[in-house]
Amino acid sequence: MSEPLLEIKDLCVQFPTVDGLVCAVDGISLTVDRGETLGVVGESGSGKSVTFLTVMGLISDRQANITGQVIFKGRDLVQLPKDDMRAIQGNEITMVFQDPLTALNPVHKVGNQIAEVFVAHRDITKANAFGEAVRLLDLVGIPKARDRASQYPHEYSGGMRQRAMIAMALALDPDLLIADEPTTALDVTVQAQILDLIDRLKEEFNAAVVLVTHDLGVVAEHCDNIAVMYAGKVVEFGSARDIYYDSLHPYTWGLLGSVSRLDKTRAERLNPIKGLPPSLIHVPPGCAFHPRCPHVMPMCSTQVPELLNIDGRHASACHLSLEEKKRVFHGVKGARP
Amino acid sequence: MSAVTPTPQVAQPDAARVPIIKLEGVKMHFPITRGIIFQRKVGAVHAVDGVDLELFPGETLGLVGETGCGKSTLARVVMRLFKPTEGKVFFEGQDIGNLKSKELRAVRREMQMVFQDPFASLDPRKTVGSIISEPFVIHKTLSRNKIKPEVQQLMELVGLNPEHYNRFPHAFSGGQRQRIGIARALALRPKVLVCDEPVSALDVSIQAQILNLLEDLQTEFNLAYLFIAHDMSVVKHVSDRVAVMYLGKIVELAPGDELYRNPKHPYTGALLSAVPIPDPDLSLKKKRIFLEGDVPSPIDPPKGCRFHPRCPVAQLPKCATDEPVLMPHHPGQTAACHFPLADRAILGDVEG
Numbered sequence: 001m002s003e004p005l006l007e008i009k010d011l012c013v014q015f016p017t018v019d020g021l022v023c024a025v026d027g028i029s030l031t032v033d034r035g036e037t038l039g040v041v042g043e044s045g046s047g048k049s050v051t052f053l054t055v056m057g058l059i060s061d062r063q064a065n066i067t068g069q070v071i072f073k074g075r076d077l078v079q080l081p082k083d084d085m086r087a088i089q090g091n092e093i094t095m096v097f098q099d100p101l102t103a104l105n106p107v108h109k110v111g112n113q114i115a116e117v118f119v120a121h122r123d124i125t126k127a128n129a130f131g132e133a134v135r136l137l138d139l140v141g142i143p144k145a146r147d148r149a150s151q152y153p154h155e156y157s158g159g160m161r162q163r164a165m166i167a168m169a170l171a172l173d174p175d176l177l178i179a180d181e182p183t184t185a186l187d188v189t190v191q192a193q194i195l196d197l198i199d200r201l202k203e204e205f206n207a208a209v210v211l212v213t214h215d216l217g218v219v220a221e222h223c224d225n226i227a228v229m230y231a232g233k234v235v236e237f238g239s240a241r242d243i244y245y246d247s248l249h250p251y252t253w254g255l256l257g258s259v260s261r262l263d264k265t266r267a268e269r270l271n272p273i274k275g276l277p278p279s280l281i282h283v284p285p286g287c288a289f290h291p292r293c294p295h296v297m298p299m300c301s302t303q304v305p306e307l308l309n310i311d312g313r314h315a316s317a318c319h320l321s322l323e324e325k326k327r328v329f330h331g332v333k334g335a336r337p
Numbered sequence: 338m339s340a341v342t343p344t345p346q347v348a349q350p351d352a353a354r355v356p357i358i359k360l361e362g363v364k365m366h367f368p369i370t371r372g373i374i375f376q377r378k379v380g381a382v383h384a385v386d387g388v389d390l391e392l393f394p395g396e397t398l399g400l401v402g403e404t405g406c407g408k409s410t411l412a413r414v415v416m417r418l419f420k421p422t423e424g425k426v427f428f429e430g431q432d433i434g435n436l437k438s439k440e441l442r443a444v445r446r447e448m449q450m451v452f453q454d455p456f457a458s459l460d461p462r463k464t465v466g467s468i469i470s471e472p473f474v475i476h477k478t479l480s481r482n483k484i485k486p487e488v489q490q491l492m493e494l495v496g497l498n499p500e501h502y503n504r505f506p507h508a509f510s511g512g513q514r515q516r517i518g519i520a521r522a523l524a525l526r527p528k529v530l531v532c533d534e535p536v537s538a539l540d541v542s543i544q545a546q547i548l549n550l551l552e553d554l555q556t557e558f559n560l561a562y563l564f565i566a567h568d569m570s571v572v573k574h575v576s577d578r579v580a581v582m583y584l585g586k587i588v589e590l591a592p593g594d595e596l597y598r599n600p601k602h603p604y605t606g607a608l609l610s611a612v613p614i615p616d617p618d619l620s621l622k623k624k625r626i627f628l629e630g631d632v633p634s635p636i637d638p639p640k641g642c643r644f645h646p647r648c649p650v651a652q653l654p655k656c657a658t659d660e661p662v663l664m665p666h667h668p669g670q671t672a673a674c675h676f677p678l679a680d681r682a683i684l685g686d687v688e689g
Contacts, residue, residue: 043540043541043542043543044511044540143630157631158404159631160631187403187404187567188403188567188568188569188608188611188612189403189607189608189611189628190403190631191611191613192610192611192613192625192627193627193628196627214540214541215541215613216541216615217570217612217613217614217615217620218613219615220613220614220615220616220617220620221613221614221617221620240617241617244615244616244617254542255541255542256615257545258541258542258544258545259541259545259570259615260544260545260548260568260570260571260573260574260575261570261574261614261615261616262569262570262573262597262609262612262614262684263614263616263619263684264574265594269549269552270545270548270549270574271545272542272543272544272545272546272549273542273545276510276512276513276543277540
């Protein structure tokens with residue numbers, strides 16, 4: 001792979017509020033290659049959505065102080081003039097939001113809303129654009145697409161609304177699809193349908209996908225690489241196998257221990273992380289996770305750990321020694337080949 | 338992940354035990370009317386359509402199903418917040434379906450509910466102290482001067498700081514609010530707790546905290562839980578027995594481990610196969626059953642087996658004409674299907 005499709009370099013996003021400066025994103029560096037699915041995991045308030053809203057250009061510099069670079073196909077999106085950014089939004093980078101009912105306009109027909117994408121970015125008549133919208137609805141698996149295109153969002157079920165959102169996002173053959181908790185509001189059966197649809201369309205369009213979610217199961221099944229975020233920082237990055245079988249950060253261990261799993265028996269008790277995520281106004285000094293960490297050491301409260309590469313692309317930000325981490329993680333998980 | 342403590346009691350229902358709650362042929366139909374002055378009934382939403390269920394003291398009965406299958410309506414019928422259209426609801430052998438409000442109040446002391454949305458279920462204008470003490474005020478079980486110490490003890494029990502007695506709900510996080518809801522439900526020391534999606538709105542790490550809290554409280558007070566959720570892995574984690582609901586009917590009922598190892602109803606199989614497993618290798622081994630489309634409208638449910646239009650193994654015309662009844666399979670397991678799945682059909686050797 002020559003150069004990555006998207007490269008986020010040292011991105012910081014700070015919101016000034018009456019209570020103080022909120023550091024929602026605090027120095028994040030990530031890369032996404034073409035054809036890759038990157039999973040971004042973390043609790044509410046870890047900065048995962050803000051990071052990708054910034055990439056999408058949906059957070060303006062009037063709302064927030066943005067520093068760092070977001071390099072997409074060789075151009076820095078943070079510095080890009082508004083008009084140039086508009087040509088990229090919804091065209092080369094698109095987004096699928098969590099709640100499809102609030103993301104769709106209730107007073108316009110679904111078909112027209114999808115057609116709008118074409119009218120905004122391509123030189124095309126409205127009638128032709130509507131035809132394209134019908135084709136896309138058919139592509140994302142909506143039965144009787146021609147009739148359905150003339151219906152309003154309230155006539156769609158939750159899963160179909162999310163399909164319509166995906167149709168809109170894929171309308172112009174984007175290079176990067178950002179899916180921000182695309183299935184959180186949906187039932188498991190529908191969730192499986194939607195995630196498989198995203199997988200299939202990713203292949204078809206040769207796009208890259210960023211899947212922002214808090215569900216560790218979803219990322220295990222659908223992502224190549226995973227970034228774990230905590231308090232505005234990436235605390236661990238690696239392939240899906242690295243994260244699930246060789247995790248090197250106590251926060252990731254905590255997340256893995258919190259999930260109820262089908263392959264565990266009832267007798268096994270969950271092992272949640274103590275306490276609550278920190279306020280982003282008063283982030284704890286040193287490692288932001290240290291007040292909740294079961295392996296805390298004196299240096300953790302004074303020195304900020306750096307995100308260091310361990311082997312290949314697997315990186316973690318923690319002061320514990322590598323041997324210690326391997327011992328604890330594999331001791332916890334039991335013998336796994 | 339480190340401490341693996343065995344669950345103290347694994348409740349197994351047997352003939353000798355007396356159910357604390359028993360439902361017999363419960364139906365809950367909501368009428369659809371036309372007209373303003375003369376309202377004509379033009380149809381009905383068959384939210385719950387013939388459910389028999391037993392809940393034993395000290396056990397957790399999980400209830401799963403997709404949105405709109407009637408789980409929450411069933412919970413509200415159990416609580417007698419709705420009066421069932423047909424059928425009977427027994428609490429400790431007493432039919433509570435036709436009780437007057439005064440008699441009902443005595444029964445309500447014994448069963449309480451924890452709601453899904455910790456933001457909507459707490460009054461924003463009341464302090465935490467007054468929210469939790471409300472049951473004592475309503476049921477007059479404690480004299481006024483004894484309420485505050487009792488409430489503070491409850492707050493400590495559910496892991497809240499008793500000094501926050503005078504704070505308002507907005508000052509608490511989602512997980513803490515859910516703890517307030519649990520404290521309020523426990524105030525009168527009920528025997529049954531109906532939990533309607535208690536952890537769905539919470540982050541995973543907080544979910545685990547609340548699930549562990551519910552488990553501890555069950556051991557301490559010998560509570561019976563009716564635990565409703567759409568997340569199969571959460572239900573598996575907490576339940577002794579699990580009932581699967583589809584379009585107002587129970588389609589399968591089995592002890593938790595049995596249901597996950599050997600699901601018999603194809604709908605159970607489909608639900609299980611859709612659950613993501615947080616383990617890349619295991620998730621590849623899982624067999625997938627894809628369900629097309631959404632749950633049909635409960636206004637006019639399909640004839641025969643209600644699942645047949647979406648069922649991957651349905652055989653016409655039998656499935657479209659004969660309605661299957663719950664048949665026994667493994668011990669304690671019943672499923673309503675003409676063509677049940679083979680053993681270990683979905684998760685195979687995934688289950689550890």
